[in-house]
Amino acid sequence: MSGYTAHFKVWRGDVGGGGLEDFKVEVNDGEVVLDIIHRLQATQTPDLAVRWNCKAGKCGSCSAEINGRPRLMCMTRMSVFDRDETITVTPLRAFPVVRDLVTDVGFNYTKAREVPSFVPPEGVGPGEYRMMQEDVDRSQEFRKCIECFLCQDTCHVVRDHEENKPAFAGPRFLMRVAELDMHPLDAAAEGGLDRKKTAQDEHGLGYCNITKCCTEVCPEGIKITDNALIPLKERAVDRKYDPLVWLGSKIGRRAR
Known part of the structure; x- marks a missing residue:
């Protein structure tokens, strides 16, 4: 033509x-x-x-x-x-x-700095990490992110409500929290950092109502909602409301 x-x-x-x-x-x-x-x-x-x-x-x-x-x-x-x-x-x-x-996309870099980084397991040096291939594949999807911030832009929680920005990290950085939370070698919990709790209390996970608009605009085809945000929401709910999880946390504290 x-x-x-x-x-x-x-x-x-x-x-x-x-x-x-x-x-x-x-x-x-x-x-x-x-x-x-x-x-x-x-x-x-x-x-x-x-x-x-x-x-x-x-x-x-x-x-x-x-x-x-x-x-x-x-x-x-x-x-x-x-x-x-x-x-x-x-x-x-x-x-x-x-x-x-x-x-000015500085909002996104501010949110990136608010997510605590990967915590290496104690006593394991560089090159000594061992993971199941299934775990590698699961987090590898999220690492395809090119930080175009299209998901941040289309998320109505950010797009339509400027007042939400201080309390909401947006899908890109909630995905980062989810990636770290499901990482089998992340030792944040041993240091007292509960990523599920911080996702809810500090990064605004509860604001997300899983409309999947972030997934629809991702140029890398990352299933942000299905593979990161929904599983993170499920784990956060389990931690907060499951009576067995609650009881286990109490017993664990007493044992220490």
Whole structure:
């Protein structure tokens, strides 16, 4: 198929405000939305601000909302749109705008620092860790995350309620807590850190109502809800309400 001219609406502005601007731009076979944004910079609007890096779907930098859906611009092919369709590109709605398509995603790095890291088991040195392959495979899925923060952006708890941000880590970092909690070698509990309790009390696990919107936008296909958040919720509930678990915790304390 030969090239054609597409109608784009691109959000322009900064923290003080802005709006959509119309552009007619050439599209060639095999191109992605990021190619078109670069063409706009090269031919019509050289001061258009956009964040990108690898253009291969692995750095997570070029996150934006395309026709209202959080996507990576470098992984959204122009061929998925009709030629006469108007394509709207806007910045991530859940985070403050810096300029044009660039947002301040510092919220996510703040939340990342609030999750205690992996605690190595005592007496086991580097290279001596041993795990069942099943456990390796289970956590390996979560390590595919490229931190594009599309899941954070689409989560309505963050997206629609700014007041929730101080108390809610969001799906990306609840997934991190879940990964550590199910890690067979994580020795956090021996040091008094209960990851299930902190997920509930400090990271806002209870805010999540498992709509699976985070899973739907993940470019890596991680089943965030089914494989991380729901199992973490089940373990947190067991810890809090199961009478046998409660009794075991009391007996354990007395024994120490």
